[in-house]
Amino acid sequence: MLIVQKYGGTSVGDIERIQNVAERVVKTVNEGHQVVVVVSAMSGETNKLVGYAEAFTATPVKEEMDMLLSSGERVTASLLSIALNAMGYQATSMSGRRAGIMTDAVHTKARIESIDASSMINALHDGSVVIIAGFQGVNSDGRVTTLGRGGSDLSAVAIAGALHADLCEIYTDVEGIYTTDPRIEPKAKKMEKISYEEMLELASLGAKVLQNRSVELAKKLNVNLVTRSSFSDAEGTLITKEENIMEQALVSGIALDKKQSRISLEGVVDRPGIASDIFIALADKSVNIDMIIQTSGHDGTTSMDFTVSGDELHDAKNIIDTFVANNEVQKASYDEGICKVSIVGVGMKSHTGVAAKAFSTMAKENINILMISTSEIKVSMVIEEKYAELAVRALHDVYELDR
Ligand code: ADP
Ligand code: ASP
Numbered sequence: 001m002l003i004v005q006k007y008g009g010t011s012v013g014d015i016e017r018i019q020n021v022a023e024r025v026v027k028t029v030n031e032g033h034q035v036v037v038v039v040s041a042m043s044g045e046t047n048k049l050v051g052y053a054e055a056f057t058a059t060p061v062k063e064e065m066d067m068l069l070s071s072g073e074r075v076t077a078s079l080l081s082i083a084l085n086a087m088g089y090q091a092t093s094m095s096g097r098r099a100g101i102m103t104d105a106v107h108t109k110a111r112i113e114s115i116d117a118s119s120m121i122n123a124l125h126d127g128s129v130v131i132i133a134g135f136q137g138v139n140s141d142g143r144v145t146t147l148g149r150g151g152s153d154l155s156a157v158a159i160a161g162a163l164h165a166d167l168c169e170i171y172t173d174v175e176g177i178y179t180t181d182p183r184i185e186p187k188a189k190k191m192e193k194i195s196y197e198e199m200l201e202l203a204s205l206g207a208k209v210l211q212n213r214s215v216e217l218a219k220k221l222n223v224n225l226v227t228r229s230s231f232s233d234a235e236g237t238l239i240t241k242e243e244n245i246m247e248q249a250l251v252s253g254i255a256l257d258k259k260q261s262r263i264s265l266e267g268v269v270d271r272p273g274i275a276s277d278i279f280i281a282l283a284d285k286s287v288n289i290d291m292i293i294q295t296s297g298h299d300g301t302t303s304m305d306f307t308v309s310g311d312e313l314h315d316a317k318n319i320i321d322t323f324v325a326n327n328e329v330q331k332a333s334y335d336e337g338i339c340k341v342s343i344v345g346v347g348m349k350s351h352t353g354v355a356a357k358a359f360s361t362m363a364k365e366n367i368n369i370l371m372i373s374t375s376e377i378k379v380s381m382v383i384e385e386k387y388a389e390l391a392v393r394a395l396h397d398v399y400e401l402d403r
């Protein structure tokens with residue numbers, strides 16, 4: 001088999017752990033498989049590099065951030081290759097460029113456009129273990145790009161797709177996908193399987209165990225994706241098509257996103273096209289908007305509340321300030337002390353009362369809901385951040401996810 005194994009930051013967090021990964025790779029090779037390894041930066045490394053840049057300015061040039069942050073993954077890739085060589089195994093490390101990963105030019109959150117897999121294929125034919133620095137690619141100008149935080153998952157899935165790998169294993173510091181973050185709710189249960197759709201919702205709604213774009217791509221390319229621990233031999237969680245899952249839970253998981261910020265606009269001039277002007281300006285700067293609530297006033301103005309991811313707040317603020325300066329918005333305020341709690345489950349499609357139960361649970365805990373949004377398979381609520389963990393545990397309880 002051809003297996004792609006991705007090891008996250010904690011799994012390569014120090015020299016002993018890189019040695020542990022090397023041993024796991026060797027075991028897979030000795031079982032007769034071809035192995036492509038994708039690695040993250042050592043844990044904490046990417047944040048450390050961000051901190052260095054932000055010591056100079058809150059808004060470092062994005063092209064330079066990519067140059068800087070991509071270095072973390074290259075350190076791990078070369079160290080792992082050196083470790084394998086020292087154990088007598090043939091291995092070669094590759095940057096995103098050598099691995100042929102071509103992206104667009106949206107620095108710090110680039111999209112993969114194509115993969116020229118020839119270098120990887122040649123190295124595999126030579127009998128090498130191929131080790132790829134995750135999270136990065138190169139744009140058509142030859143500049144290094146990165147794929148958004150957590151983007152090594154995306155590298156792994158994209159490479160598994162390009163090489164038609166039999167399996168893509170994501171090794172991390174928990175044993176699989178749980179009903180909620182096991183660090184928040186120790187009673188959380190590991191799932192044997194989860195559908196791409198549910199996993200995509202959980203990941204998009206804050207469960208950082210997999211990057212959401214990696215799940216989206218895995219679904220599109222039909223990649224056999226397994227999440228498991230690099231610290232044990234426990235079987236992980238298979239992410240697969242809905243029809244491969246026999247028992248459908250009503251609610252299968254709860255996600256928490258603490259990185260959300262709320263932007264409130266008051267006294268917005270109520271003219272046709274104002275919403276489009278505001279949101280197109282934000283989209284032009286690649287700011288992703290999540291929930292939007294508009295309430296019409298009675299004095300020819302309206303108010304709008306919406307949420308953005310915390311790391312995009314700064315860009316959003318710059319754009320909104322222009323609307324305030326042009327008198328199209330009277331007042332803008334920014335609230336970072338909020339979070340989003342979501343329940344996810346395909347069973348919701350065919351059952352009623354699921355959302356009502358979530359709202360009454362919040363009421364029982366005396367938690368005020370600030371915003372709500374729903375789709376076919378999820379209910380999200382924005383609440384004050386101080387209630388985040390309490391809300392997750394209460395919801396986990398009420399839907400009996402520990403059973
Ligand atoms: P890596 O560095 O391996 O990429 P991450 O820190 O990105 O690992 O993701 C793993 C973490 O995701 C876990 O330590 C856990 O705290 C968190 N997590 C959040 N939600 C879930 C969930 N539903 N199941 C498992 N882990 C989750
Ligand atoms: N090192 C990058 C990050 O911390 C990418 C990754 O780990 O997947 O976001």
Ligand code: MG
Nearest residue numbers: 008150208209
């Ligand atoms: Mg991760």
